[in-house]
Amino acid sequence: MASNRNLLVLPGDGIGPEVMNEVRKIIAWMGKKRAVGFDITEDLVGGAALDKHGVPLTDDAMKTALEADAVLFGSVGGPKWDNVEFDKKPERGLLRLRKEMDLFANLRPAKVFDPLVDASSLKPEIVKGLDIMIIRELTSGVYFGEPRGRTKLANGDFEAFDTQRYNSSEIRRVCAVAFELARKRSNKVCSSEKANVMHTGVLWREEATKLHKEKYADVQLSHMYADALAMQLLRSPNQFDVIVTDNLFGDILSDEASMLTGSLGLLPSASLGAADATGRRKAMYEPIHGSAPDIAGKGLANPIAQALSYAMMLRYSFDLDKDADLVEKAIENVLAAGYRTGDLLVGNTDGVKKVGTQEMGDAIIKELDRLA
Missing domain, CATH: 3.40.718.10 (Isopropylmalate Dehydrogenase)
Incomplete structure (x- = not known):
């Protein structure tokens, strides 16, 4: 080179x-x-x-x-x-x-790594051979959404607020990275959000599903709520290959996954x-x-x-x-x-x-x- x-x-x-x-x-x-x-x-x-x-x-x-x-x-x-x-x-x-x-x-x-299988806090038989990739959207979501800030209320209390925002293009482009990478691995993507309680989660699931149908139907796609995924990472992490999720959940889930190693x-x-x-x-x-x-x-x-x-x-x-x-x-x-x-x-x-x-x-x- x-x-x-x-x-x-x-x-x-x-x-x-x-x-x-x-x-x-x-x-x-x-x-x-x-x-x-x-x-x-x-x-x-x-x-x-x-x-x-x-x-x-x-x-x-x-x-x-x-x-x-x-x-x-x-x-x-x-x-x-x-x-x-x-x-x-x-x-x-x-x-x-x-x-x-x-x-x-x-x-x-x-x-x-095989030499460090005993270093994990989980049993060796659960984490042996673990090799997963978490793809976290990094430039939008609650860490960048506006309005955000802190104010003092009339009763003397303080109120702080952050805004969770995503648009279709932001979701599609990060999901595309996940699908492309999965094609070079085990061809499985799990998309994670909280579509049960968040409008951004609903949009995320919709866009991931549409993109999959349009361009990546050969890749196996599943969906899982972020809290359920957090539990499954501790219960049976080897079920996952590529996980794609938003900025906040990606921050949390990737740190959790890191401790499995x-x-x-x-x-x-x-x-x-x-x-x-x-x-x-x-x-x-x-x-x-x-x-x-x-x-x-x-x-x-x-x-x-x-x-x-x-x-x-x-x-x-x-x-x-x-x-x-x-x-x-x-x-x-x-x-x-x-x-x-x-x-x-x-x-x-x-x-x-x-x-x-x-x-x-x-x-x-x-x-x-x-x-x-």
């Missing part, structure tokens, strides 16, 4: 810079050993940007993100910025990236925009674990989710499936060899090698060398 692919790296706050540093090693290895190179720009986001520039994301950084072939994101936030005004909170930088890049489809895989430190995500005339999509890749300020700077963080986010980038932005497979295989082999960061130390620890952030990153590089 030509080295003029433009990658914006935004390490962010907390453990973000630590785990990103380990992934930069993998990026360098891939450039040297696999000719998978990038022109890399690094910038600030979140609290780091707020401290230096007074905003959680500068206009220049936003412009760079819009022009990049992909964005590799770390994490934002922490108690240091708890009391800043709402519009300047570190998380607003992330929301601005998602909104202005129009990253409407958030892909969150939940996969249980044993640790947030293992889980990547991709946020994709619409394909242009060349098929290129704006895209951002990030771990779902957050900034973990309690362990930041201590060398304890698990870099695997960030590394798997990089692998998703190779797969979905650059069609480099074999290179993505190589990174994922190296990580699985390192886990099989017993390497564990603190978040993975559960159950029987016989044969386990407790390591920190850098040691885990080095083990992945060593395994890449062996596989290559």
Whole structure:
């Protein structure tokens, strides 16, 4: 691959810079050993940007993100910025990236690696072989709907309000991503909403059904209320392949699904925009674990989710499936060899090698060398 692919790296706050540093090693290895190179720009986001520039994301950084072939994101936030005004909170930088890049489809895989089947809070026989993908609509719904705000009532009470909004086009485009992805997996989609109590849920079910009939009749489509799906994820998660849902329910359900794997430190995500005339999509890749300020700077963080986010980038932005497979295989082999960061130390620890952030990153590089 030509080295003029433009990658914006935004390490962010907390453990973000630590785990990103380990992934930069993998990026360098891939450039040297696999000719998978990038022109890399690094910038600030979140609290780091707020401290230096007074905003959680500068206009220049936003412009760079819009022009990049992909964005590799770390994490934002922490108690240091708890009391800043709402519009300047570190998380607003992330929301601005998602909104202005129009990253409407958030892909969150939940996969249980065989070496970690005992790390799940569920019985091994329930989660063994789990490999599901939750697709969350990311740029509409209650997180962005207007009107929203807070007011003081005449009786002295405070009232806060948020608006859940969706239109047909927003629903159809994210469902299309789900159907297309399902065709490359087990060809099953479960669409989830609350059509029993919400107008947006009724519209969601209608549009998902119509799109399925028009273009994707070969894919098996089912519908499930979000609360029922939350229960089924704990009861029998392997019944699902691809799940598609709205912004709020997707936020909740994907976090629930992530814990089936044993640790947030293992889980990547991709946020994709619409394909242009060349098929290129704006895209951002990030771990779902957050900034973990309690362990930041201590060398304890698990870099695997960030590394798997990089692998998703190779797969979905650059069609480099074999290179993505190589990174994922190296990580699985390192886990099989017993390497564990603190978040993975559960159950029987016989044969386990407790390591920190850098040691885990080095083990992945060593395994890449062996596989290559």
